[in-house]
Amino acid sequence: MMILKMKKEDLPAFLESAKQWGELWGPTTKEEQTAYSKVDGLSQMDLKATRTMIPPKKFLYPPRFTMFDFDEEGFVERTGDVPKRILFGLHPCDIHGILIMDKLFLETYKDPYYAERREKTLLLGHSCIPDDKCMCFATNTDFVAEGFDLFFTDLKMFYLVWVGSSRGHDLVRMRADLFSRNLDKNDILNYTEYRKWKTAQFKAKIDLTGMPDIFELGYNSPVWDELAEKCLSCGQCSMVCPTCNCYNVVDEVELGTVEGTRDRFWDSCMFREYSVVAGGHNFRDKRADRLRLWYTHKLQAFIGEFGKPACVGCGRCVSTCPVDINVATVSKALKEQEVGK
Amino acid sequence: MKKLCVVLDEREVQDNPFQPDMWRIVRRYPLTSDVNFYQARPVDVDEALKMNYLPGQFIMLSIPGEGEAPFCISSTPSRPGLLEFCIRKMGTLTSSLFDLKENQTVGIRGPYGNSFPIDKMEGKDIMIVAGGMGVAPLRSLLLYILDNRDRFGKVTYLHGAKNPGEMLFREEFFQLKERDDLNCLLTVDKDDTGKWTERTGLITTLFKELGPIDSKNTYAAVCGPPIMYKFVMENLVKLGIPKHQILMTLERRMKCGVGKCGHCAIEYLYTCIDGPVFTYWDVLHMKELIGRGVSDKVIA
Incomplete structure (x- = not known):
């Protein structure tokens, strides 16, 4: 997979340009509760929050929606009123969750309501800071290799950016000047260090083998x-x-x-x-x-x-x-x- | 373990699998005091011959404003153009369906589910055991077999009802008794009419009349009230029919019919796409499959 490098200070400019594609949504924290909200830019987001209360499934599969309008004559499908959204700040577990939803809703009888929302949503992942409740090390979902359009791994001064889809690549190309293909030895060392650090953060005691x-x-x-x-x-x-x-x-x-x-x-x-x-x-x-x-x-x-x-x-x-x-x-x-x- | 059986028909799958098509009730008459029989055909008559299904499959039936639920198909695909089903007055939706008049319309989508494994059953002896409402899906299988009679071996049909008045399709089965290529045995638990000419007693008493069975070469299909299963299974296993050749069809709550809403989940299986036809072998190692009660009417 294509991996690019971006200076951390360039993220706001990148998100600004990405907004041309659709609404920008990200994690925001209010009264200690984190939720995805529609935002203007990075300054409103809380990228340090470990988890939102409701997972991002609600964007692909809303808590309540209308499937059909009906009268005596029969049923008429209700679709089309879905906005284009960019979800920024999804953690690896969130993306793994969406991959499982994809399996359920898109294979064997494709669900058109889910498919439409999935089509109109870009998933931009972001590395996370595990807390004592995180169990992704036990479910093998602490890192993610597919399912996202872009994934940003925070390496202090830089982001390493995984490009997971053609649409993700389109976003990159809108501000190609902010990305570099030149990765060096230090990037590899920093990334290895990051993985080691993340793995050391887990405190929960859980083993799901067997x-x-x-x-x-x-x-x-x-x-x-x-x-x-x-x-x-x-x-x-x-x-x-x-x-x-x-x-x-x-x-x-x-x-x-x-x-x-x-x-x-x-x-x-x-x-x-x-x-x-x-x-x-x-x-x-x-x-x-x-x-x-x-x-x-x-x-x-x-x-x-x-x-x-x-x-x-x-x-x-x-x-x-x-x-x-x-x-x-x-x-x-x-x-x-x-x-x- | 791999999925038991998911065979999607090659027919064009609609863009929206939840979209009901409108069908017209063309015939309706009572089978018993609380069970009605219906025949329906698509409002768009050109669609009538496109409904392609197999015995054991089910449809999702809706009345706009009342809701939607699964119902098994009682007709056979060997007589195309019409769908037949039986509806017992049970809850709100079935009460509305029960009151439907001829020429009214309902929403139908499907067919769904795995069906009876017809291709494996061909060439084999067949034993069908129906109790009460359990005849609803088994009638589809029986008529299908009779319409393709030379593709099957010996066919035995056992049918039990509480009393003569409760026996579904009574006249139809009395006619079938006349056929010499079908061993059709009917019984009622109790004859309250004094005019019953067939057997009296539980369905298991019919097993004594079966004579020699080529058990390894036999497929059995069973559907009936929970209490019936225990004794019928015992008898079938005693006859030596392999457990994976004993078929049963199950009922669960369903909101989609296509493996999405979750309601009919049993461990890793969905009754709607992996069933509703399961084998006795499945039942033995999937504890929830039958543990807490089997339905007397297959699906809703």
């Missing part, structure tokens, strides 16, 4: 019931997880007419109604069954299917779950057959 077997063995483990005692079925874990893709669909009717919209919105398998079928039978009426489904899907099933976990180690479940149920505590509880305090 998880598929441990899940299989622990299918009937009382650990699930103990965890279910604590779980509130609030579904926040699904909302903040970069790889949770489940959704529900409802028809909203204009009062007194037969016209309306067919809307799609985020759902969670932690919710009681998730597996209820007509007539009222619930395939997962016990909270323990629903918890097990969530974690089985992340740490066992996806590995069987795609050879890697559906967890990208972003740590959002760690920072969000009000009762401390997350990938780290669940995998530990299953291995030690004991729910930690």
